[in-house]
Amino acid sequence: MFFVETIDVAGLGNRSYLAGGTQTAVVVDPPRDIDRVIAAAARRGVRISHVVETHVHNDYVTGGLELARLVGAAYLVPAAARVSYGHIPVHDGDRHEIDTTAGLSLRALATPGHTPHHTSYALEENGTAVAVFSGGSLLIGTVGRPDLVEPRLTEDLARAQHASAHRLAAELPDGAAVLPTHGFGSFCSASQATGGATTIGEEKTSNEALTLDVDTFVTRLLAGLDDVPAYYTHMGPANAAGPAPVDLSPLTVADAEEIAARLAAGEWVVDLRSRVAFAEGHVAGSFNFEAEGQLATYLAWLIPWGKPVTLLAESAGQLAAAQRELVRVGIDRPAAAATGEPSRWARAGEVLASFPRATFADLAEHSGNGLVVLDVRRDSERAAGHVEGSVHIPLHTLQGRLHEVPEGQVWVHCAGGMRAAIAASLLDAAGRDVVAVDDGFDSADRAGLTVRTH
Template identity: 75%
Template sequence: MVVFFVDTLEFEGLGNRSYLAGGPSAAVVIDPPRDIAQVIAAAARRGVRIAFVAETHVHNDYVTGGLELARVTGADYLVPAGASVAFARTPVADGDTVTVDEGLVLRAIATPGHTPHHTSYALTEDGRGVVAFTGGSLLIGTVGRPDLVEPRLTEQLARAQHASAHRLADELDDEVAVLPTHGFGSFCSSAQAEGDATTIGQERRTNDALTEDVDTFVAEMLAGLDDVPAYYAHMGPTNAAGPAPVDLTPPGRADGEEIASRLASGEWVVDLRSRVAFAEGHVAGSFNFEGQGKLATYLAWLIPWGKPVTLLAETPEQVADAQRELARVGIDRPAAAATGDPADWVRVGEQLASFPRARFADLAQVRGRGEQVVVLDVRRDSERAGGYIDGSVHIPIHELRGRIGEVPDGSVWVHCAGGMRAAIAASLLDAAGRDVVAVDDGFEAATEAGLSLTRPDPDGAG
């Protein structure tokens, strides 16, 4: 019997996974990240040759490293035949097979829905199915969203997702492991996935795509689709054209004068430190996107595409980590960077800016004293639908930069569900000259603090 392995490469910031799978001497990489060094290192640890690189689809949420990985390793680059791409590859159609290693065969299964050309791959060991790499098709408890290609195709693709899920369930045994690319926090998932691992049998019992009729499933999915990150519009075209190799050499070092100059010219200066450190002291006009949060998702979502960005952090390692994360979504080559003491990031004689942080209990006390403050909710529509603070203003974080003028006058207490997005919003408001307080608290604490909440009628009546 062949001894096969599957190594998972997880990218928490984007909510995605890539996979290295193979036998004693050769392997296939499924949906590789832009920064391919870690994939090559994983193969080296296994002592295997990367014989194939396979894409399940042209990705809408990140820049692939597949083309470059295939070039560097000499691997065959497997891309669904229906995908329109501008580079040489090995097109794969439904039913095509490749032998990864002796006794290990990878079979392409057409699973349209997330995209029209989406393809899953079943790995068989001596003829027995063991793993299904399902990309953006069958996920853990859900499926990939169908609305990222063309609005007019959304319902058609949603129905295709239902059919594709059933095809996988019909053709694969219950014990086959399901290994999706999306669904671990990715906005490519049509619903929030629960759990970390699954099988065909488990999905057959619990996944709506496999337990509901197609009309019910489609209606519920379309009603639940959330906002699409703005940068997704750039990912598909970049991947179809063939991404350039990533350049992760360190950016040039900026001093206070250069940082001020870049801010004055309208460039973005992004502080990667914790929201606590940022609130205590930061360069006026800079924005706070925590390096340990969903940096790539939210920075790429909010920044005007192509705008130069300078990174500020405590250490060069934090800059390097952020640079790698941002390259995965096509934000290449920071204009500059600075590390160390924030006091060195401003010009001589200038002071760092700051703003207060608070809890919902503090907000309740302020309201209890009759003070008039603006409460700004920057959660998404779907989150607010579950309940919101009475009298609060709602502007989702990804819309705030263009709608700051709609925020009423006065002190702005900004909150989200946990604190990270509130910190981003507070930095945007602070840079715009507003008096801001960042509420760094879980939303459940709002009720505990005695704040009055409105809970909309699920049927839309109020």
């Protein structure tokens, strides 16, 4: 008998896996905060004998090197990956025994496309493949994007993705579970996953990589590629060099004077509370990245890399969870932190800043009053439809383009409210009169505000 336990990294839209038998197990594409993985193995009563990487990751910092060191496991990395630390290079067709008593082994399958060196691993029970850890190759209803390595390689890698998907479909049984790393919100996915579980057989009937000819597939894949988070530039090199161990110890506590000094120095002060609480009252100049949103993705995307950041949280638990999320993308030790109420974060006599929230119905009532409507969605979202007369500046470019926002009161919106709240906080910190539209974009349709492109 074997087991596969999924370790969700929801904030980044990824999954890692612990799989094994009664005695030993393998970990596939572990997150940086490896204590979760070690705890899962302890609950199962198994020893981690192998840690494997499907590829050098572009969207998060791996915990594989440190995990293998701590537990004494063999560390398997694709042979063609250029890394600067000790590991066992994996070649196509290599087999590694995972749990001999359960008849479990891993078979490496070269599946280039997401990266040139990408490798999938078939989990075999007594010689029969029961699952495949497909990393960024074959995902649920899609594939990993091929444009993260080198622009000149993108089309070739897209064609390789098609071939790799067909290889997995041809060599593995229809009943084999497909267990990808990406596709659950990660920007490493060419599109979002269409469900929570799948098999080779199901993908044969639903995945365009397996239902379209290569030319049509490549054309559609390349046309659908979206923006790449800026922090991805730093992930590959960090993973190739060998990430340092994680330090999740409590952060230095900042009082109101220190928070003010850090703001004055041009550092980032990030309020992790809900967008509702932030709008009602916050330290002037601070930015709002909700702890319950895609904190790591958007903070790492927007912040100038390496700039000191101070975290403000409503509780110690919220702060610790945020700290854990941020180490996954290489923001290791925020400069300082504070918890509690915003009144405690402002100096005596300072008035908390605030701004109103609204709906698209409210916007419809106020349209024509000279207000500015700012759409901070990505290009691909706007292409499907937009609010008539709106200005379009995607959120990830806004900080450097604030001067492009026309004069007047700014009503800022996205698709659901989270990104609009971030944008509103950036505008508010810059001294603009802002209203955050905290509403789903479907409501703009109902309010008669949208122009649909298709």
